Amino acid sequence: MSFRKTGIGAGVLAAAMVWAGSALAVPHEYQLGMEPAASPVMERIESFHTLLVYIIVAICIFVLALLVWVVLRYNQRANPVPSKTHHNALLEVAWTIIPVIILVVIAVPSFKLLYFEADIPKPDVQIRVIGKQWFWTYEYTHDGDFQFDSVILSDDAAKAAGEPRLLGVDNPVVVPVNKVIEIETTGADVIHSWALPEMGVKMDAIPGRLNHTWFKATRTGTFYGQCSELCGARHAFMPIEVKVVTDAEYAAWLAKAKKKFASADTNTRLAAQ
Numbered sequence: 141m142s143f144r145k146t147g148i149g150a151g152v153l154a155a156a157m158v159w160a161g162s163a164l165a166v167p168h169e170y171q172l173g174m175e176p177a178a179s180p181v182m183e184r185i186e187s188f189h190t191l192l193v194y195i196i197v198a199i200c201i202f203v204l205a206l207l208v209w210v211v212l213r214y215n216q217r218a219n220p221v222p223s224k225t226h227h228n229a230l231l232e233v234a235w236t237i238i239p240v241i242i243l244v245v246i247a248v249p250s251f252k253l254l255y256f257e258a259d260i261p262k263p264d265v266q267i268r269v270i271g272k273q274w275f276w277t278y279e280y281t282h283d284g285d286f287q288f289d290s291v292i293l294s295d296d297a298a299k300a301a302g303e304p305r306l307l308g309v310d311n312p313v314v315v316p317v318n319k320v321i322e323i324e325t326t327g328a329d330v331i332h333s334w335a336l337p338e339m340g341v342k343m344d345a346i347p348g349r350l351n352h353t354w355f356k357a358t359r360t361g362t363f364y365g366q367c368s369e370l371c372g373a374r375h376a377f378m379p380i381e382v383k384v385v386t387d388a389e390y391a392a393w394l395a396k397a398k399k400k401f402a403s404a405d406t407n408t409r410l411a412a413q
């Protein structure tokens with residue numbers, strides 16, 4: 141991640157971790173695997189990814205072994221009189237059937253995962269996410285009727301707030317832990333994409349269209365994401381910050397947010413008039 145390379149101090153990171161109340165959900169130096177899953181969808185994505193890695197490694201080793209065998213056994217010196225064999229029915233059937241079996245082994249869990257992701261359970265919280273050039277607007281349409289803009293913090297403000305550079309925002313999204321959060325995305329100008337890696341969420345926010353996805357956070361903490369559809373000059377500067385909190389903390393935040401953001405005009409309210 142660029143903010144590590146561009147010099148966030150370890151102290152700031154440690155402070156951010158304390159502030160977040162749990163492991164800071166950002167990548168680390170020399171990280172090999174994905175970030176630890178924090179939702180049922182991401183847990184399944186990670187185990188599917190692991191299955192694919194095993195299959196890919198096995199195929200690579202097998203193909204490499206074949207190559208080495210051919211190079212050593214059938215080079216001109218070792219094998220001066222080449223075989224005139226031009227086909228072998230058994231071999232041809234095998235190299236057709238075995239890849240088909242491998243593809244089926246991949247397809248079955250892949251479709252299962254796809255449908256698990258697409259089937260949105262009954263939501264506890266619904267949030268409309270509107271991508272704008274270049275920030276996000278969040279509308280709480282279920283738990284009250286308010287909206288707010290979520291804008292990147294300046295480097296100085298991020299430092300002061302103990303937030304990672306280029307990821308912290310002024311108004312993070314707040315959601316309760318272990319609850320189904322339905323996310324409805326749309327775009328106000330061009331196509332954006334709302335992505336939260338640890339929740340396994342990446343959904344395009346397209347003008348004139350409502351896309352739906354969901355996540356259920358399995359632990360509390362602060363999670364970061366970024367716009368994932370090139371949307372213009374400041375595409376890299378519209379991060380996503382989601383705080384997952386307990387039910388009580390969520391209720392308290394909701395009460396405050398309703399007052400704080402009450403003056404803002406919401407699209408929902410305009411539509412209701």
Ligand SMILES: [Cu+2]
Nearest residue numbers: 367369371375
């Ligand atoms: Cu973008």
